Amino acid sequence: MTAPHILNPAQLLDNALSGASPDLMRDLLTTVINALLSAEADAVCGAEYGQASQDRINSRNGYRHRELDTRAGTLDVAVPKLRTGSYFPEWLLERRKRAEAALISVVATCYLLGVSTRRMDKLVATLGITSLSKSQVSRMAAELDEQVTAFRTRPLGESGPFAFLAADALTMKVRENGRVVNAVVLVATGVNADGHREILGIKVATSETHAAWNTFFADLVARGLTSGPDGVLLVTSDAHAGLVEAIAANLPGATWQRCRTHYAANLMSVCPKASWGWVKALLHSVYDQPDAEAVHAQYDRVLDALADKLPDVADHLDAARADVLAFTAFPKEIWRQIWSNNPNERLNREIRRRTDVVGIFPDRDAITRLVGAVLAEQHDEWAEGRRYLGLDVLARARASARPETTQTGHTELPELEPAA
Secondary structure (H helix, E strand, O other): OOOOOOOOHHHHHHHHHHOOOHHHHHHHHHHHHHHHHHHHHHHHHOOOOOOOOOOOOOOEEEEEEEEEEEOOEEEEEEEEEEOOOOOOOOOOOOOOHHHHHHHHHHHHHHHHOOOOOHHHHHHHHHHOOOOOOHHHHHHHHHHHHHHHHHHHOOOOOOOOOOOEEEEEEEEEEEEEOOEEEEEEEEEEEEEOOOOOEEEEEEEEEOOOOHHHHHHHHHHHHHOOOOEOOOOEOEEEEOOOHHHHHHHHHHOOOOEEEEOHHHHHHHHHOOOOHHHHHHHHHHHHHHHOOOOHHHHHHHHHHHHHHHHOOOHHHHHHHHHHHHHHOHHHHOOHHHHHHHOOOHHHHHHHHHHHHHHHHHOEEOOHHHHHHHHHHHHHHHHHHHHHOOOOOOHHHHHHHHHHHOOOEOOOOOEOOOOOOOOO
16 A cells, blocks of 8 residues: 655645745756756757767767846856857847847937937837837946946957957948938957957947057957967958058057958959959969969969059059968968958848948947947857867967977077178
């Protein structure tokens, strides 16, 4: 005969939870959520953590901690990382929370300041923010500004050194003193020591001048960005004079790579329209070569082919040679990632997708708030995703930037010629 239950387990748990302290509730909820995440990650991998199985298709690679706000308080959620691909619990966490809140804040600010268009009015109604007061918008903006400022001013030494850096600028429209004027958003991305991409900095300036870029890079250096064999090896950008000078002044140990896409546009400006198809094909043939030696040899052949027929184009190519071919000093596996700013085009499209909704920003703070929030969310996605560059190729890239040494560890110096 089965003995009767002396205690009711469900009733006992209910009584314990109803009288539990907030700390116990948070601990219990954190334990349950982390167990669910771990189980879901095991399902993605095809086997339990630490278990040898023929069905395994992936493996775990530590955890990434995220904060989750609940009625029991803020929980420290441990999201499992995978060695291949990424795992993100969409059912629990939101990827774009900050960016969406920033968009609402900016649109609401435009609406309250009376600068909305017919499209803005429809958008405001869609977002359901027609009832927001100025004080509510101010509080929302203050919270977002605090997050964006913390992201923009974080130390860079913790995840560095950064081997490769890309710099670019986007133009926005903003109202100032009753007029609509242009402003530029300066953005820099980099590849950290773990091979992941990061957003390094963002700054809103009046125009893309040397002073603006110099201040931008000086801030990055002050936050821990370094250059040379143990810092930034290569900076990829267009040939804006102020930008190039700022790179040289603040990152003296880094090489400058002239973006091949921007350079093609510059070269087209000195080439007759009828000949551009041929010249463009010749230029592309340089990048299709299998190794650095072949790249330089093909560049010589292109110069020879153009010298008589299009001397201005040949001179332009010859003058830009060192900057356009700077990528050849590094392993071929990463040429596509470093020879142009094209990898940042997806990032620029995401920024444009959000900023085009606003159209004209009410002030510069609104630009920083929205673009900064979008970049912060992209930064998180890159951190959770797969490595942009492998650790092996990063190590070889750094080795190629160091001077050759002898077995004793001393740098080999050229022999001096005997005195006459």
